[in-house]
Amino acid sequence: MDFAYSPKVQALRERVTAFMEAYVYPAEAIFDQQVAQGDRWQPTAIMEELKRKAQAEGLWNLFLPESELGAGLTNLEYAPLAEIMGRSMLGSEPFNCSAPDTGNMEVLVRYANAQQKQQWLEPLLRGEIRSAFAMTEPDVASSDATNMDARAVRDGDEWVINGRKWWTSGACDPRCKIMIFMGLSNPENARHQQHSMILVPVDTPGVKIVRPLPVFGYDDAPHGHAEVLFENVRVPYENVLLGEGRGFEIAQGRLGPGRIHHCMRSIGMAERALELMCQRSLQRTAFGKPLARLGGNVDKIADSRMEIDMARLLTLKAAYMMDTVGNKVAKSEIAQIKVVAPNVALKVIDRAIQIHGGAGVSQDFPLAYMYAMQRTLRLADGPDEVHRAAVGKFELDKYAQSPG
16 A cells, blocks of 8 residues: 555646645735626636636646546546645636536536537636536425426427526636536436436526525625526427436436545645644744643644544545546445545634634635635535435445345
């Protein structure tokens, strides 16, 4: 068992780290200033500049496994790069590695036809457009995806789509040109063969962006999270991906496992929080001592290091299994890390906030925003309870007696 990064990965880690230090961290304040000027929902000049620089340096589409269209990296090789990107809230977009585009691009690589790839995948890979995934609904408990009630009804050679979605991330961005809509298409089928994924261009008549939804008060402009209304939206029948009633098959094949990217970035976010915590604890004194030497603060720093390292190892194990035995066999490890990574990050960020005092919940440091993002991830990536249920079932199935 070799815990060392390969020479290829180590070289990429150094290049991504250098890019982050030279361009991304200094751009954070500029990005916030540009978003605040004028229309918040317009792309920023600084982000477009970062994208051009990353593409020119060959640090582009690093996420895409099992495809000649990406950088030729496995999930295990991409994981340490995603961790570095996760240290900044801007970190993934300059490299064209942002959600939900990464998931949508992998879906298109695997399941779209040649015409769909040309129309939507190619401009996404070039970073010219963005995309969204419309799944969660306000009127049903969406932790059970079989509850989805938005309808896609076949009418001749078209789909007629009706329903209301929300938390459709990226749909507020004017660069968002395509959505993958998941809805009920075959209610008479077996439970996991009732839903379809359908490509819906954002400018299709009947598609309405109702409002952006703030996350703990943050609007995440210009990306945003939208409530979207579909009223008698008509798209060609061939816009269905893979086939009628195969939406869950697609989700199992890519969207669930692929969101391990969030876990990788969470590790990076936790690392930056620990870094800020250590710096603050040495720079500030109270009661005649550095904060690091007061109370149990040194224990909190030590606990943070140990928890981050454990979470990283589990993330890498899940990525390794995805590469070697496949997503289906790795489903327990994927579920485990989806619980562990954001919870560890939350604990570390919370400790860092406490060390910073009032500054920790201000906009002068990234900690409050990081906390909001990680707390939301425990819902956005499926609730902890769903993942724990999957892990628990996997363990119990080892010992359950077969009938008869």
